[in-house]
Amino acid sequence: MTDCIFCSIVDGEIPNHSVYEDETVMAFLDANPLARGHTLVIPKSHHERINDLPADLATDLFAAVRDLTERVESAVDASATTVAVNNGELAGQEVPHVHVHIVPRFEGDGGRPIHALIDERPDVDDDELDALAAAIASS
Numbered sequence: 001m002t003d004c005i006f007c008s009i010v011d012g013e014i015p016n017h018s019v020y021e022d023e024t025v026m027a028f029l030d031a032n033p034l035a036r037g038h039t040l041v042i043p044k045s046h047h048e049r050i051n052d053l054p055a056d057l058a059t060d061l062f063a064a065v066r067d068l069t070e071r072v073e074s075a076v077d078a079s080a081t082t083v084a085v086n087n088g089e090l091a092g093q094e095v096p097h098v099h100v101h102i103v104p105r106f107e108g109d110g111g112r113p114i115h116a117l118i119d120e121r122p123d124v125d126d127d128e129l130d131a132l133a134a135a136i137a138s139s
């Protein structure tokens, strides 16, 4: 048995509430959901972070996320979802196998937007935005 919990799910060694599976991707309900219908979408092969995914697999993963977002919303009658990845331990990733959270959102659920992630925002002026864009574009 692997010591990765999500690889164990892929291998059928740990039970799960599966909602989707194809050759490269699977999805199952989060065991400790933030909302009814909270779903995790994972590549079946082990990669720790988004950055580690082969391009084809990233395409497969996001295609599944797109389809499942619609299906999850419809199943629980949600009109919105937060779709997010904790990408790396410092960002809160607890299971080191890429997974995309699809969290249904409901009126009055008390949840917050992605912009509530960080309280203290940096003060970034236009020159710095230019420099950052150039650094990212050329890296």
Ligand code: AMP
Pocket (backbone or CB within 6 Å): 005, 014, 016, 028, 029, 030, 031, 032, 033, 040, 085, 086, 092, 093, 094, 095, 096
């Ligand atoms: P993250 O903090 O982004 O790494 O999220 C890990 C998620 O995996 C959490 O929301 C957990 O509730 C969920 N989780 C952990 N173990 C299992 C499991 N065996 N089956 C389903 N979900 C799980």
Ligand code: ZN
Pocket (backbone or CB within 6 Å): 004, 005, 006, 007, 008, 045, 046, 047, 096, 097
């Ligand atoms: Zn794994």
